[in-house]
Amino acid sequence: MKTRKADPKGVMTGAHYLDGDFALAEGALAAGCRFFAGYPITPSTETAERFSERIPFVGGMFIQMEDEIASIAALIGASWSGKKVMTVTSGPGFSLMMENIGLAAMQEVPLVIANVQRGGPSTGLPTLTGQQDMMQARWGSHGDYRIIALSPDSPQECFDLTIQAFNLAELYRVPVFIMTDECVGHMHEKVVIPPADEIDLVERKWYEGPKDAYRPYKPDTDLVPFMIKTGDGYRFHTTGLTHDERGYPVINAEVQDWCVRHLIDKIDKNAEKIIKLEEEQVDGAEVVVLSYGITSRVAIKAVQDARRQGIKVGTIRLLTVWPFPEKRVQELAGKVKAMVMPEINMGQVVKELERSVAGRTKVVSVPHCGGGVHDPDVILKAIKEAVK
Amino acid sequence: MSPEAKNPIENFLRMDRIPHIWCSGCGIGTVVSSFADALEKSRLDLDKVAIVSGIGCTGRVAGYVKLDSFHTTHGRAIPFATGLKLGNPELKVVVFSGDGDIFGIGGNHFIHACRRNMDLVVICVNNFNYAMTGGQVAPTSPEKANLSTAPYGNFEYPFNVPYLAEACGATYVARWTVLHMRQVTTSILEALNHKGLSLIEVITPCVTLYARRNRLGDGLNLLKYYYENSEVRHGADTRTLDIRFQEKITCGKFIDVEKPTFLDCMNTHLTKTLGEKFRPYGV
Numbered sequence: 001m002k003t004r005k006a007d008p009k010g011v012m013t014g015a016h017y018l019d020g021d022f023a024l025a026e027g028a029l030a031a032g033c034r035f036f037a038g039y040p041i042t043p044s045t046e047t048a049e050r051f052s053e054r055i056p057f058v059g060g061m062f063i064q065m066e067d068e069i070a071s072i073a074a075l076i077g078a079s080w081s082g083k084k085v086m087t088v089t090s091g092p093g094f095s096l097m098m099e100n101i102g103l104a105a106m107q108e109v110p111l112v113i114a115n116v117q118r119g120g121p122s123t124g125l126p127t128l129t130g131q132q133d134m135m136q137a138r139w140g141s142h143g144d145y146r147i148i149a150l151s152p153d154s155p156q157e158c159f160d161l162t163i164q165a166f167n168l169a170e171l172y173r174v175p176v177f178i179m180t181d182e183c184v185g186h187m188h189e190k191v192v193i194p195p196a197d198e199i200d201l202v203e204r205k206w207y208e209g210p211k212d213a214y215r216p217y218k219p220d221t222d223l224v225p226f227m228i229k230t231g232d233g234y235r236f237h238t239t240g241l242t243h244d245e246r247g248y249p250v251i252n253a254e255v256q257d258w259c260v261r262h263l264i265d266k267i268d269k270n271a272e273k274i275i276k277l278e279e280e281q282v283d284g285a286e287v288v289v290l291s292y293g294i295t296s297r298v299a300i301k302a303v304q305d306a307r308r309q310g311i312k313v314g315t316i317r318l319l320t321v322w323p324f325p326e327k328r329v330q331e332l333a334g335k336v337k338a339m340v341m342p343e344i345n346m347g348q349v350v351k352e353l354e355r356s357v358a359g360r361t362k363v364v365s366v367p368h369c370g371g372g373v374h375d376p377d378v379i380l381k382a383i384k385e386a387v388k
Numbered sequence: 389m390s391p392e393a394k395n396p397i398e399n400f401l402r403m404d405r406i407p408h409i410w411c412s413g414c415g416i417g418t419v420v421s422s423f424a425d426a427l428e429k430s431r432l433d434l435d436k437v438a439i440v441s442g443i444g445c446t447g448r449v450a451g452y453v454k455l456d457s458f459h460t461t462h463g464r465a466i467p468f469a470t471g472l473k474l475g476n477p478e479l480k481v482v483v484f485s486g487d488g489d490i491f492g493i494g495g496n497h498f499i500h501a502c503r504r505n506m507d508l509v510v511i512c513v514n515n516f517n518y519a520m521t522g523g524q525v526a527p528t529s530p531e532k533a534n535l536s537t538a539p540y541g542n543f544e545y546p547f548n549v550p551y552l553a554e555a556c557g558a559t560y561v562a563r564w565t566v567l568h569m570r571q572v573t574t575s576i577l578e579a580l581n582h583k584g585l586s587l588i589e590v591i592t593p594c595v596t597l598y599a600r601r602n603r604l605g606d607g608l609n610l611l612k613y614y615y616e617n618s619e620v621r622h623g624a625d626t627r628t629l630d631i632r633f634q635e636k637i638t639c640g641k642f643i644d645v646e647k648p649t650f651l652d653c654m655n656t657h658l659t660k661t662l663g664e665k666f667r668p669y670g671v
Contacts, residue, residue, distance in 0.1 A: 035475055056658050056666045061474050065467060066500040073464040073497075074471030077440070080458065081475025103461050230456045230472060231479050233435035237402065237451060239459035248405060249451060249459070 001171060006030050006199035010058050018191045020184040021046035021088075023155040024114050025054065026193060027162025028086045032201055033112070034060030035083040037074035039067055039093060042126040043182040044116035047088040068093035072100040072113070079109045080238075082204075082229035084166055088114040090182075091124060094133055094140070101175055102141030103240045105263060108217070108225060110169035110204065112162070114178040116185040119370030129182035130370035131293055131344040135351075137177045138322050144260050146267035148274060149177040149322040151292040155189045161319065167202040168274060172266060173224050179321060181344070183294040183373060207234075215245040217259075223266035271323040278317040285314030287387050288332060290341045290353060292318040294373055299342055302379035311387055321349060326356045333360040338386035342366035342379050362386060400424035400434075402454050409448060413599075413607015415566035415592030416446055416513050420453065422569050423484070423511065426576035437480045440469040442494060444520045445594075446486035446513040453484075463494030466501045469508050477651055477670030480509070480580060487514040487528040491547050495527070502556035504650040505584040511576065512587065514549065515594035523597030530633040534601050550642050551626040553587045560586035561643035563629070566593070567615035568639060575641060584649050591618075591637055604634070 010029035018026065024047045028036070036055065038048040052062040061078070065071040068089055075085040089097065094115050104111055119125030120132050133140075137149045148168050152161045158180060165176040207214055207226035216236050217225050228234045241249035242256045267274070282288060287306075291299045296317045306313045314336070318325065329339070339361055341350040347365040354363045366382045368374050401424070410416050427434065434455060441450035443462035450457040460468045465483045473481040483490075490498050490512050501508060517535055518524040525535040528549065529542045538544075553561045560582045562575040572590055579586035593599055593610035604610050614637060622640040629638050648656065655668040 035471070037471060056662055059667050059669065061669060063470070063474060065470075066496055069464060070467035070470070070497055070500070073460065073467035074474070076460075077458070077468040077471025077473075078475030079471075080456075081472050081479070083475040085471075085475075099461055100464060229476070230438050231436050231476055235435070235454050235456060237457045237459070239451065240461055241459065248402075 002203040003200045004203060006196040006201055007032060008196035011196040011199065012193050013195045014193060016191050016193065017188055018155050019046065019186050019188045020152070020155045020158040020180055021116060021186065022050045023158035023191050024088060024162050024178065025050035026191070027159040028112070029054055029058055030159070030193065030199055031084065031163045031166035033084045033086045033166065034058070035075070035078040035085040036062045036087065037065050037071040037078070038087045038089070039065055039071050041090045041093045043118055043185050044088045044090045044114065047114060068096040069100065072097040072104070075111045076100060076104050076107065076109050079111050080230050086112040086114070088116065090116050090118050091120045091133055094136065098140040102143060102145065104175045105141065105145035105147060106240050107238045108173040109175070110173055112165045112169055112176050112178065114162070114180060117179065117181040125371050127182065128371040129294065129344060129373065131181055131295065132348070132370055134179060134321060134343070134345065134348045137179055145263045147175050147177060147322060148172065148267065148320065149179050150319060151179045151321050152184060153293050153296045153317070154184060155187060155191045158184065159191050159193065163199060170202045170204045171224070172270065173205070173227060174267065179293065181294050216247040217243060218245040219262060219266070223262070223269060267323055272327065274320060274323060275325050276319040277325055277328060278319060280315045282314035282316065282332065284312060285336055286312045287338045287340060287383055288314040288316055288336050289379070289383065290316045290318065290339055291343070292321050292349070295342050295344060298373045298376055299379055301376035302383060305376065305380050306383045311383060313383060324349070324352045324356065329353060329356045333357040336361055338362040338364055340364045340366060340379070340382050340386050342368070342374050342382070344368045344370050344373065396428070397421055397424045400427060400454055401452055405452055408452055410445060411596045413593065413595035414445070415515070415590070415611065416449065418566045418569060419511065419513055419572060419590050419592065420449055422572040423576055425573045426580060429573070429577050430580045432480055432580065436478060437482065438472055439482045439484055440465045440472065442485040442489035444486040444489050444518065446484060447489060449484040463489055463492070464497065465489065466494060466497040466508070466510070470501060470506055473507060474651070482509040482511065484511045487512055487516070488518045488526045491527045491549065499556040502553055502558040502585050505557055505559055505647050507583055507649045507651065508585055509576070509579045510585065510587045512549070512589050513592050514589050515592045515598060517594055517598045519594045519597055523594070523601055530631055532633045533598070536601070546631065548626070548630045549589045550629045554626045554643050557585070558587050558643060559584035559645050559647050561626070562641040563589040563591070564639045565591045565614040565618050565637060567611050578644070584647055
């Protein structure tokens, strides 16, 4: 893995008062994103506005496309031109992007999509929060593939995790989603942007061998193939069809097996390196609350109240939601009485928790249909019932 | 020809992927030959030429041409190409796809690329139907033509493609039948040298589906029929360019105007508005 320091041109070093949407744009600029294609949608639009305002002075491209389908198609093209690329959207736009998310996964194209989630389904609650696209992020495009999804809980983390998202996208040649939500997107807080020389950026895995030996889909030792830029004279081919190492389409079950397993293995086998969790008082806990994004901040109140009432509660905050921290929850499964998972959906990531612990620990879902955050007392009640 | 002699087109093709999948009598390969010929004549640095296709029979062109080549999703070749071009403006980007791909599922992207005068060459092979999936009715199918999803004949109005392109802002528009090989080559060459959105529509027989279903004879018959039933009217009013079932096809170069491209407009405007703080992009 090659890294370099951020280009100071894109880094607005200092302490700022920003909302999450703006912090996403600043994170992208600091991470070296120089191509943004998007389409307006509430509650994510401010990110596009901020990027369009800042990019002329940094040097790069902002284009408002005719729809979200065009936006992500343009991102894939620009990523093949060697740019770091990003778009931002919300539920309906995320749905429209799904087909080309599959193309990006299949062609192994680094790109970052922030989804500032709102309540759904359909037009749902454009101005109110939700966490209902978590499974869509994982499975939304057809076929089998893997992606990475991160979930920030504050404007500061919108900045920090956007840089992480770019690093992961480049490292694994994969679409990375920043699954934030309306609350974090519109929440104003202090955001500290470090100096450029304190921001480490992962370089794309550029191929440097002889031109005629280049194989766009030959996995390297870390399972990730090397990449090249369009226009560098490789005359390469890439397709959304099932393909071999050369990127040539081959329509049979054997090559399909190789191709699909590769997309899955490069993430699954590197999962422990990808996953970032924040744990607190998990050792000796009788119950662990798992949460992500805005829900983590609401859960804190419930956890504090439960501790005051004498319950030993640990917390795990998922900064990485996909891949799911299966190994870690399995380690805890025999040790804690229960795991409680509040989410602003009818129970999505909790299903993955249930699957992982496989009945060895009681799992309690605390659902919410969206439009607001949980009442901490509802989470507290679930904690108390879980340890009964 | 000595055994070592190569067909000059081999330099432009991925010979390790030949034979191709197109039916004998199909015109797509002929358009590819004209494209290769135009590339050679253009003397462009081929390392800097990229080709993007969508899905369908013509969508397979990108897979056979030895350039940086992208086989994308159905209808999305134009926005993909837009990203590729804006990601690296020194590239010459060619979209090579079919009528269903560009004007059906991809219609919205086509009109917006024209509106922006995006610097792309769009080569559209129009065979009047969705061929890869079995000859279904398309937005270009002539009225009365029989298609597998219009089994009693098509009753929808088709697009007049050059009129659509001109109305939306394309700055180079030509139409030929596939047997106009030299003219197709010339138009592609002109388009490669043109700054802005160029559209070349090439009328091509689909011998296996459209021709058979409508009892129009074999591929060779239909190639000749289209050619012989065409008239060349350069600069014709694009409102007059409707194609009716087995009637005269007007060909020629209809539009060739200079107009600032998307990037020109962006750089000019932001330089004027922001002054020296703005560094023009991609120049």
